[in-house]
Amino acid sequence: MNWLQKLPGFTRSAPGLEWSLWKKLPWIGLLGTALPMALVGMAYLWAPDPPTPASERELSQWLYIAIGVLLLHWILMLTTSIGCVIVMLMKGPAFVADGFEVQHSDHPGSPPLPTVEKPQGTN
Numbered sequence: 001m002n003w004l005q006k007l008p009g010f011t012r013s014a015p016g017l018e019w020s021l022w023k024k025l026p027w028i029g030l031l032g033t034a035l036p037m038a039l040v041g042m043a044y045l046w047a048p049d050p051p052t053p054a055s056e057r058e059l060s061q062w063l064y065i066a067i068g069v070l071l072l073h074w075i076l077m078l079t080t081s082i083g084c085v086i087v088m089l090m091k092g093p094a095f096v097a098d099g100f101e102v103q104h105s106d107h108p109g110s111p112p113l114p115t116v117e118k119p120q121g122t123n
Contacts, residue, residue: 004095013091018084025081032073036066 043062047055 007094007096010094012093015091016087018087018091021080022084022088025077025084029074029077032077033070036069036073040066 040062043059047059051059
């Protein structure tokens, strides 16, 4: 049983910004993840060799800021990817599950109009 049937005569919309953004999302995600981690790594490399309480506090702050930036970036990436998928689905082919003709579409919600039978022999 074919549950979804393509609507006849439906034209697909042209691809737009969603496809170019969708293709760039992996690189944006990789760069947005690597950059804060590289900054934290450099902060740990430049830390003084015998750690002081002030330097440990500063390193902890850098780490917490990087974690916050990473979470924000990942949430924005997820939101953007969901938006791209929604737009791609909306621009794709139209489907109908169980289409049926509405008998009184000019007056929705009203009872169907009675049919008048013509006597036989008249046109």
